[in-house]
Amino acid sequence: MGLSGLEIFKQLPKTNCKECGYPTCLAFAMALANGKASLDACPDVTEEAKEALASAAAPPIKMVKVGAGDRVIEMGDETEIFRHDKRFNHPTAVTVEVKDTDDLDARLAVINDLTFERVGQEYSVDMIALVNASGDAGKFKAAAETVKGKTEKNVVLVSEDTAAMEGALDVLAERKPLVYAANKDNFEKMTELAKSKECPLAVKGEDLNSLAELVDKIVALGYKELVLDSGSRETSKVLADLTQIRRLAVRKKFRAFGYPSIAFTSKDDPQEDLMQAGVYLSKYASIVVLKTDKKEHLLPLFSWRANLFTDPQKPAQVQPGLHAIGDADENSPVYCTTNFSLSFYLVEGEVSSTRIPSYILSVDTNGTSVLTAYADNRYTAESIAAAIKSTGLEDKVKHKNIVIPGLVAVLKGSLEDESGWDVTVGPREASGITKFAKEKFA
Amino acid sequence: MAVEILKEKYRSQVREVVLGATKDEGGTRSATIKVGGESTLPFLHFEGEVPNPPVVAMEVWDIFPEEWPQNLKDAFGDALNDPAAWAKKCVEEFGADLIALRFKGADPDVKDASAEDCIAVLKTVLEAVGVPLIVYGCGKLEKDNAIIGPIGEAAEGENLLLGVAEQENYKSVASAAMAYKHSVIAQSPIDINIAKQLNILISEMSTPLLDRIVIDPTIAALGYGIEYSYSIMERARFGALNGDRMLGMPMIGNVGHEVWSKKETFIPVDEEPGWGDQAERSLAWEAVTAIALLQAGMNILVMRHPQAVKLVKQNIDELMQDNSY
Amino acid sequence: MIIIGERINGMFRDIAKAIREKDPTAVQEWAKKQEAMGSGYLDINVGPAVSDRVSAMRWLCEVTQEASKLPLCLDSTDYDAIEAGLEVCKQPAMINSVPAVQEKMDRVFQMASKYNAEVIGLAMSEEGIPKDAESRVALAMELVANCDAHGIPISNLYIDPLVLPCNVGQDHGPEVMETLRQIKLLSDPPPKTVVGLSNISLGTKNRELINRIFAVMAMSNGLDAAIADGCDEELIAAVATARIILNMDIYCDSYVDVFKNQNL
Numbered sequence A: 001m002g003l004s005g006l007e008i009f010k011q012l013p014k015t016n017c018k019e020c021g022y023p024t025c026l027a028f029a030m031a032l033a034n035g036k037a038s039l040d041a042c043p044d045v046t047e048e049a050k051e052a053l054a055s056a057a058a059p060p061i062k063m064v065k066v067g068a069g070d071r072v073i074e075m076g077d078e079t080e081i082f083r084h085d086k087r088f089n090h091p092t093a094v095t096v097e098v099k100d101t102d103d104l105d106a107r108l109a110v111i112n113d114l115t116f117e118r119v120g121q122e123y124s125v126d127m128i129a130l131v132n133a134s135g136d137a138g139k140f141k142a143a144a145e146t147v148k149g150k151t152e153k154n155v156v157l158v159s160e161d162t163a164a165m166e167g168a169l170d171v172l173a174e175r176k177p178l179v180y181a182a183n184k185d186n187f188e189k190m191t192e193l194a195k196s197k198e199c200p201l202a203v204k205g206e207d208l209n210s211l212a213e214l215v216d217k218i219v220a221l222g223y224k225e226l227v228l229d230s231g232s233r234e235t236s237k238v239l240a241d242l243t244q245i246r247r248l249a250v251r252k253k254f255r256a257f258g259y260p261s262i263a264f265t266s267k268d269d270p271q272e273d274l275m276q277a278g279v280y281l282s283k284y285a286s287i288v289v290l291k292t293d294k295k296e297h298l299l300p301l302f303s304w305r306a307n308l309f310t311d312p313q314k315p316a317q318v319q320p321g322l323h324a325i326g327d328a329d330e331n332s333p334v335y336c337t338t339n340f341s342l343s344f345y346l347v348e349g350e351v352s353s354t355r356i357p358s359y360i361l362s363v364d365t366n367g368t369s370v371l372t373a374y375a376d377n378r379y380t381a382e383s384i385a386a387a388i389k390s391t392g393l394e395d396k397v398k399h400k401n402i403v404i405p406g407l408v409a410v411l412k413g414s415l416e417d418e419s420g421w422d423v424t425v426g427p428r429e430a431s432g433i434t435k436f437a438k439e440k441f442a
Numbered sequence B: 001m002a003v004e005i006l007k008e009k010y011r012s013q014v015r016e017v018v019l020g021a022t023k024d025e026g027g028t029r030s031a032t033i034k035v036g037g038e039s040t041l042p043f044l045h046f047e048g049e050v051p052n053p054p055v056v057a058m059e060v061w062d063i064f065p066e067e068w069p070q071n072l073k074d075a076f077g078d079a080l081n082d083p084a085a086w087a088k089k090c091v092e093e094f095g096a097d098l099i100a101l102r103f104k105g106a107d108p109d110v111k112d113a114s115a116e117d118c119i120a121v122l123k124t125v126l127e128a129v130g131v132p133l134i135v136y137g138c139g140k141l142e143k144d145n146a147i148i149g150p151i152g153e154a155a156e157g158e159n160l161l162l163g164v165a166e167q168e169n170y171k172s173v174a175s176a177a178m179a180y181k182h183s184v185i186a187q188s189p190i191d192i193n194i195a196k197q198l199n200i201l202i203s204e205m206s207t208p209l210l211d212r213i214v215i216d217p218t219i220a221a222l223g224y225g226i227e228y229s230y231s232i233m234e235r236a237r238f239g240a241l242n243g244d245r246m247l248g249m250p251m252i253g254n255v256g257h258e259v260w261s262k263k264e265t266f267i268p269v270d271e272e273p274g275w276g277d278q279a280e281r282s283l284a285w286e287a288v289t290a291i292a293l294l295q296a297g298m299n300i301l302v303m304r305h306p307q308a309v310k311l312v313k314q315n316i317d318e319l320m321q322d323n324s325y
Numbered sequence C: 001m002i003i004i005g006e007r008i009n010g011m012f013r014d015i016a017k018a019i020r021e022k023d024p025t026a027v028q029e030w031a032k033k034q035e036a037m038g039s040g041y042l043d044i045n046v047g048p049a050v051s052d053r054v055s056a057m058r059w060l061c062e063v064t065q066e067a068s069k070l071p072l073c074l075d076s077t078d079y080d081a082i083e084a085g086l087e088v089c090k091q092p093a094m095i096n097s098v099p100a101v102q103e104k105m106d107r108v109f110q111m112a113s114k115y116n117a118e119v120i121g122l123a124m125s126e127e128g129i130p131k132d133a134e135s136r137v138a139l140a141m142e143l144v145a146n147c148d149a150h151g152i153p154i155s156n157l158y159i160d161p162l163v164l165p166c167n168v169g170q171d172h173g174p175e176v177m178e179t180l181r182q183i184k185l186l187s188d189p190p191p192k193t194v195v196g197l198s199n200i201s202l203g204t205k206n207r208e209l210i211n212r213i214f215a216v217m218a219m220s221n222g223l224d225a226a227i228a229d230g231c232d233e234e235l236i237a238a239v240a241t242a243r244i245i246l247n248m249d250i251y252c253d254s255y256v257d258v259f260k261n262q263n264l
């Protein structure tokens, strides 16, 4: 987003000396706003003004990285309030909390094992947050050693004690952990630590005002690899703070809030913990730190994240190919649809509620729906016949009967010729499948 | 430096819809429930009013829900055999704000229960609980059109929330609502344009119905396209706050219905070891779906598992706490 | 785009008569009619017919507000008359208008700040209407800077780039379009823009067609409001359609009716 004429004009000398080739400073400001001139053309712009203009032209939220090598996680660099306006760029980093008083070997083993596969996508926990719960610097350092040896995950080091942080950071500096946190008392030392090890630094306020003040002080110390925490922990307040941080950064280009954000859950009960994490993930947190390390809790959270951070401009796709629903066997019916996720899921939902084990053949239509793909020549007798071949369907089932969507009933003849299969025309809408299946296959 | 809090000024607010009717109002409910009325995005108390918290309706069927996973059935026990006892349990034990009565048994392929059968069930449920009711048919158009009139008539004045009016089939439900003083669920297939048009069609039958419509934008479950529903809801709500009166209705989501047919809710852990315990996972799936939809502006959540209901209601309580600056 | 209904104007005979005879019937009929067809504001102009503009303006505002809940746009070069109107407005009104002339801006922006009113600023100076976009934008910037200096949100300022009839000032057309675009670059948030729509067709033989086409062209260059005939069905349908194409309203099959009925 460019700068407005008024913003530029305010930074110009306002002498109307015409050196730039424009009759007035105002005209020059408008030319700049239009992208038709360059600031260098004015010989009298101060360095200060140049800097102010450059920083105002920077993206609203800075990208900050945590981690090293191929484990780097990018955060920030968001430009939207609503997902549907463009897209959210960087999925929230899901982070599980461990304490330096825990049985770390056991806990890290559990967390390392937290990988999930769902609809062809793999997820795993992005980071662990190591908390200096003991309050003891030596213990924290020892815990950092254990973390170093037992997991390759990225790390958030959680301690507001600078001595403890220094020790742990020495151990883990190469991982480029997030240093959590600089507060109003320790910020000078914390900033120095983070800066010297080139690690991102979390800034913790007591509310939005003190957060903004603290950020300015740290920026004045020359460090900008920051992550924001307003300090709030009640669900409603955190939602408000995360919303304000995002809005002020994107809409007002408020520099102090132009960084990624971190939110901590505050519940002991793992289910309630999950609910809070769900709220923060929905509304703008770049990192969510939660306590539960149960697969059954994290799977829904990862699924929501995967959905929320898709690009609304691109139709969501599922893996093309053959999908078995229930204990499908050689006698199971075969339905054919596209790989547009919404079509596929509708069909899948209806087919599974028939309780008749079945196959769904999802033809690669580049994520477009049945009618669009048909119009586009992606969902044709040839492409369906090719999918039957390439998925080895002929070896999976004994019969040669395939159900196609009622919307493309016209394909029946040509598909039969092309594939040698018998084609049954199914219902026009997925909602008709239950009745259809009951009549045909029950 | 003081941060200048950014408060949006919207032109309009969500319509407030009253569900149920007390004795004075011509019904028999012990209290009514208001939904909608907010003048800001979900839970942003710092810039607008959220006069009515979102509410949770629990689903009750007229027949035993054979197809539900065992852990879901176990949560209710024997009550599932008796709609009145089932509804009572939902309200008294599980804190349901409303009951959503679904006439599954009316399905010609299930029990083909008649309008009279449905009315008998409706009466026992109305007697068993004092909360307002949502009523769904079996999902088969012809049958639902045939039973909705008699059901509406039998409960005249109760201000039921009647489901569902669709673009190609809204007249029978809207007429029943008009004639017998009920409210209407206007359902559109994940399509904001149809959602808007349907409200216009209904209002052309009767303008006062505009304040008795609840939009069902059709929600998808977590992992099954929920992001489409989420964005449509956000757009509709944003439009409503900016003056689009034809999208300014409260919204309802059939969460339980969508979630509990998905394999994440019933596949046992030994088949998908990576997915964790089935019982816990299934209710988490329902609860997280609901939590996400709340953030897009959902006003009424229709749910099934008591523990998921509890978690979601607690989340609503927390989010209703003032967060003004 | 918001339509500022232009019909309550003493230039029209029925309104002049109403003012002279203190008979609100015609005024209130037009107020209701324009509101029912989707106008967002009602322009109030006492016209040339009366000598006591102050009390005429006050009276017009009062009787209009009895019939309509729309905000008013007080249209006069007599700032005492405008102030009299502002005093009786029940909700924030719009001041129509002020040129980029210093002492006039001082008076008007002060009033606007006092009554929390919006302001229409004209892109003209004592020297008149400039021809090219660049000079129009420069005057707009003066208005923006003065508005800002009075602590009034820039989004409460409507800049009128000033339209000339297309049969005499044809070369102004592209300049007006360019001005509309550039005004959006002036500040963030930018000022709004407004035109007196029927100026474009004065003295021509195709008035409604020209008005309508100009309206949609200007909208696609960012026009926010127009003082226009709020009862011109074809114009309203065109504006409603342009709003759909520009993704300002959510589409549905009955979108024209929805736009018209927005005040009901």
Ligand code: SF4
Pocket: A012, A013, A014, A015, A016, A017, A018, A019, A020, A021, A022, A023, A024, A025, A026, A028, A041, A042, A043, A044, A045
């Ligand atoms: S050179 Fe600089 S000071 Fe001179 S007119 Fe141009 S912008 Fe203004």
